[in-house]
Amino acid sequence: MAEPLLDIAGLSLAYDTARGAVRALDGVSLAIPRGGAMGLVGESGSGKSSVVLALLGLLGKEATVTADRMSFAGEDLRAAAARLRGARIGTVFQDPAAALNPALRIGAQVAEPLVQHRGLSPRAALARAVELLAEMGIPRPAAVAQAYPHQLSGGMKQRAVIATALACEPELLLLDEPTTALDVTVEAQILDLLEKLRAERGVSMLLVSHNLGIVDRLCDELTVLYAGRVAEAGRTADLLDAPRHPYTRGLLAALPRIDRGRIARLAPIPGSLPDLTQPDPGCNFRPRCPFAAAGCAAPQALRHGDARAVACHRAEAVRDLPWPQPEPVATTRAPPGASLLEAQDLARSFSLDSGFAGMFRRRAEVRAVDGVSLTLRRGEVIGLVGESGCGKSTLGRLVLRLIAADRGRIGFDGEEVPPKPPDAFRRRAQIVFQNPDTSLNPRQTVDQALRRPMERFGLARGAAATAEVERLLALVRLTPAYRTRYPHQMSGGEKQRIGIARALASRPDLLVCDEAVSALDVSVQAAVLNLLGDLRDTLGVAYLFISHDIGVVAHVADRIAVMYRGAIVEEGAAAQVLSPPYHPYTQALLSAVPVVGARGRAAARMRLAGDVFAAPAERGCRFAHRCPAKLGAICEDQAPPVQVPAPGHRIACHIPAAELARAPAALAAAE
Amino acid sequence: MSASAATAAPRRRLPRTLVVGLVVVGAIAILAILGPWIAPYDPQGFSMRMRLRPPSAEHWFGTDEFGRDVFSRVLAGAHHSLLMGFGATAISLVIGVPLGLIAAFHRGWVEEVVMRGVDLMISLPPVLLGLLILAVTEPGLFKTVLAVGLVYVPIMTRLARAVALELLAEDFVEAARARGEGAFHILVREILPNAWPPLIVETALRITFAILLGSALSFLGLGPQPPDSEWGLMIAESRPFISEAPWIGLAPGICLCLLLIAVNVVGEGLRDLLDPRMRGRGHG
C-alpha cells in the first residue's frame, strides 16, 4: 500500500481550563490514502472538531498537542501546517454565515488564497474566483463575486466557502460539519457537489460529522470517536452493516431510521459522556456499556483485524449478544378518539421592518402561515415537517394562541378558543421546546418549575404538590433527588425531560412538541423519543410534533403534514405520505435525507434548486419556483387543487394523482 | 450566547482585584460614616493662626486658607461623593429598570412613548442635562444627586429593555405565557431574577461615572455650597493657592481618585464575574 496522504498516530490534546486539564483527544490515529475519503464521526464532546484544528495547527495557546506522528504527504504537519493550510489543505467550517467575513466581498474572499499561495495578481485571482464560483454551481457568479455575504442564502454561502477551500487545488479537504447549519434539501445539493468534486478532482477528504447518513454517502472509510478516543474504524459500508464496538452498535440502534419506518422503540444508550478532566485509563465507554466486564478496566488498545480496528477486548465475545432493547411499556394504545383540536384557515404575517436593519429597508411582509387548516384527534400524533422558515413553529404557536392570528378559528374539544383563551384551555394545551438550555428558567429549581403549573391552575398545593412533582419525575424516568437541582446541574437530556414534565404538570390533553428532540445527541434523543411514545400511550396525550427531521417524524407520527412556505402541501397517514403518490416537495424532502445504508440509490434522487426563500409567489403554487416536476404556466398562475388519492390523504398539486403515483419510492430501502 | 445560558454556569471564586476594590470602597464608606467622630478637628473651625500650614503630625493633610484642618474636611466630605455615586445610581436604577421592563413587555404604544423619551434624553450630552436642572434651581447636595440620577435614567431604561427583550424571547418565558401567566409574574418571577447580572454590572460601572459627573458639577459650583467640604468643591476652592499650598487640592483629589479607581475596579471585577461576553470561550 502506498504511503497515505495524511497519517496521524497517537494524537492527544489537552485544554487548560479553570476546572483543570481537559483531555479532549487521547491517542487518536487515522490515515487517509490519496484520493480517499475518511469520515470522522462522534457525538458532541467526542473531540471530532478539535482534530481538524489540531491538524491545521490552529488551536489556541491553552491547548497542548502531542502526537507520535502527524504527517501530510511525507511532511511533518507540526512544522509545516502554517505553510500547507490554504495551499495544499483546504478547510470548510460548519456555519458558512460565521466563516465568511461580513465586511469583505465574496470574490475577494475566494481570491485571497490565490494571491497568497499562487502569487496571482488580485485581478487574475478575482477572475479565477469567478470561475471557481461557477464550478461550484453558483448562478451568476460574477454578480455573486461582487456581493457581500449577507446578500447570499446559506447554501450559496457554503458553496463560496467550498470554492475558497478549493481555490489552490489542495490535495486534502477538511470538512467540519459542512452541512449541519443547512436545510436538508440544501444539504443534499452540497453533498452532491462534494461527491462530484471528489470524483472529478480526486481530492481527498476528511469529513467530520455527527450524521452517519452523510458519512455513509461520502466516505469510504469511517472512524468513530467516543470521548476523545477512537472506538472503531474500518470500511464505511462494513462498519455500518456490522458494527463491533458496543458504542457503535448502540449509536446505530438509537438512530431513528426513516427507511425502517415506525418501529416500536429505539434503543438508547444509558448514561452520559465521561468527565474529560479525569480520563479513565480503561475503556471510557465502560460505565454505559451493557456488555461491560471485569477486564474492561484495563487500557484498551485498538485491535486491528481484517480492515477493521476495534478498541474493545470483548467485541468478538459479545458479537452475537443482541443489543438490549428497552422494555416496552405494558399498556396497549387506545386508538385515536374524537376530534380534539380543529384549526381552520389560520394565517399570520410578520413584518420584517423591525429593529436596526428595518430602518434601512423597505417594509416587507412574510406570510409565515397562510391559511392552514388542521384537525387533531384525542391521543393522535401529527408530525409537522418542513424546512426552516416554512412556518411550522409559527403554526404551533398559533394553535396555542401564543401569538395572535391574523385570521382563522380554533376549536378545542368542541369549543371555540377566543384570541385570549381561558385558563381551562391553557391548562389543557401545553408546549415542549427545542432547546433544553433555554426552556428552563436558570434561576428556578426543578421543584419550583414543576410546582408552578399546579399552583397556577389550582391543581395541587403543599404536600400534595410535592407528591405530584415526584410522580412527574418518575413519569419522565428521573429520581426524586432531581427536585432540588438547577438547570445548570443537569445534562441536555435531563433538562429536556424536565421540560416535558413541566408541560405535563397541568395534565394537558395536547402537547405541541416544537423540535423537541432536535438539539439532542442521537443516543439521548432515542431515550426522549421513547419517553414521548410511552406518554402518548399511557396518558393518551395528543401531540402536534413539529420537526425538520422527517426521520424522527416518521418514527412517532400517526399522520404527517408537510409544510412549505406557510401552507400544508401534503397530509395523510404516515405510511401514505412516506410512499407514492408524493407531492413533489415531499418526494424531494425524502430523497434529500441522508440515510444510513442508502448508497447507490442515486437513481431515485430528486434535487431542488435554490432554497426556500428564493422567490416570492403571489399567485399559483408556492412550490412552483423550485419544483422539478413543474408542468408549466399553470403552476405559476393558479392555486393547485387538493387531490385525494386515498381516504385521508391530500396532496395540493396540479399534477394528476395517478401520475404522482408513478414516482419511484424515495426510500429505496423501504420494501 | 443568551443571558440565561450564561448565568447557568456554576459560581466561581471572587477575583482578587474585586476583593481589593470592595475592601477599599468599604473602608472609605466606614470612614465617611465615622467621620464626625474620628475627625481630629472641627472641619469648619477657622484658625487664622494656622493658615496654609503644610502636612504635619498635628495636621496630616495640612491646613487651608482659613486654617481649617484639611484631613477633617476630607473626612467630612467623603459621604458626599458616596451619596452622589450610590444615590444617583440608585435613582437611575429605581426609575429606569421598571420603565425598561414595562417597555419591553408592552410592545406597542407604551414602548414607543418610553423609548422615544429615552432617545430624546440620550441625545443631550449628559453634562448639559445636569447643568440645565441645576442652573435654574438653588444648588445643593440632593439636587446634584437627583440631577445626576436623572441623567442616567435613560441609559438604565435602555439596558433593562434590551436585557428583558432578550429574555422575553427565551423559551421559559414562552412556557410561562403558555400557562397564561400575567405580566407581573413574568416580569418579576421569570425575567428579573435573570436580568440582574447585567444590570448589576452596568450599575457598578455607572457609579464611577456618577461620582465623576457629580463632583465635576460641584467643582463648577453647582453642587453643595461652601462651607461644605465636598471634594470637588474643595479642589475648586484650592485653585488660588495651588502654588503655595498644593496640599489643599491634592488631599481631596487623591482621595477622590482612590475612591473612583476602587469603584471602577469593583465594576470591572463584577463584569468579569457576571457578564457572559467577557468569558473565555472553549473549543467545540
Added chain:
Amino acid sequence: MARFLLRRFASVVFVLWAMTVLVFAIVHILPGSVAHMILGEYATAAAIAALEEKLGLNDPLPVQYWRWFSGLLRGDFGLSITMERPAGPVIMEALGRSAVLAGVSIVLVAILGIWAGIHSAVHKGSASDQALTLGQYFFIAVPEFFWCILVILFFAVWLGWLPATGYTPIADGGLLGWAKHLVLPVSTLVLGLIAHVSRLVRSSMLEAIESRYVLAARAKGLPERIVLRRHALPNALLPAITVLAVDVGILIGGIVVVESVFAYPGLGRMLIYAIDNQDLPLMMGGMIVVTAVYALANLAADILYAVLNPRIRVGGTAA
C-alpha cells in the same frame, strides 16, 4: 440609504425642537420669577416689574416661547442681559474656540485610543497589554478637573514650561503662542477618553480575533499580519465609531470643566458664566447650540457607520 438619511435627519430636527421646549419649560415653569432670578434677592418690586415689561415676561408663555423660538430660527438668540449685546455672535465666537479644542481632542482620541486598543488586543496578555489595561483603569477614573490641577501644578507652576491659563488668538501670539495655550487643556481632555476608547476597541478587536471568519482566514494560510489587517480590523472598527460618538458627549462635559479651569474663553466657560450670572438668553442659546453640535456629531457617526457597514449600505439579495 436615502430613507435612512432622511429619517435620521428628521430625528435630529425633532431633538433640537424638543430641546427648545425643554429648555424653555425648565427656565420658565420652575418655581421662582425669572426677573427675580436675574436681579437677585434684594431687587425692588418696581425694578422687577420694569424688567418683566422689558423682557416681555408678562405675555402668555406660548407667546414668549414663540418669540424666542422664531428668533432662533432667524439666528437671533436674543440680547445677553449681562453683556448688553446680541447673544448670537457671543455664542458663535465661543463655539469657534471650543470647536478647536474639541476637534484636536477627538482626532487625538480616535488615533491614540484605536491604536492602543488594537495593540492591546493583538498582544493580549503581554506586558504592554497589561500596562495599557492598568492605565485604562487609572485614566478612566481620574476626574478631568483634578487632572487640570495636577498638570497646572506640574507643568506651569513647578516646571514653568507652559502657560497655566488663558487664550491667545493666532493673530496676536502667532501659531506657537496659540498652540501653547492648547497643550494643557487638550491633554487633560483626552486622557480619560483615550482610555475609554482603547478599552472598547480592545474588546471589539478581541471579539473579531476570536471569530470564526478569522479562524477561516487563518485556515486559508494567510499570514497573521494580513489576517489581522484585512479580516479582524474592519469589523473591530465599526463599534469604535459608535463609541467615539458617545465620547463626544463626555468630551462636551470635559470641555465645560477644562475651559473654566484654564480660563479658556470657549462655549463651556460661557455657559458656566451665563448660569452664574443668570444670563438667561445666553444660557438658553448656548444649550441649544451644544445640543445641536452633539446631535450633528451623532448624525455624522451614524452615517459613517452606515457607509462602512456593507450590511446596511448594500441591501437585498444577490443570488
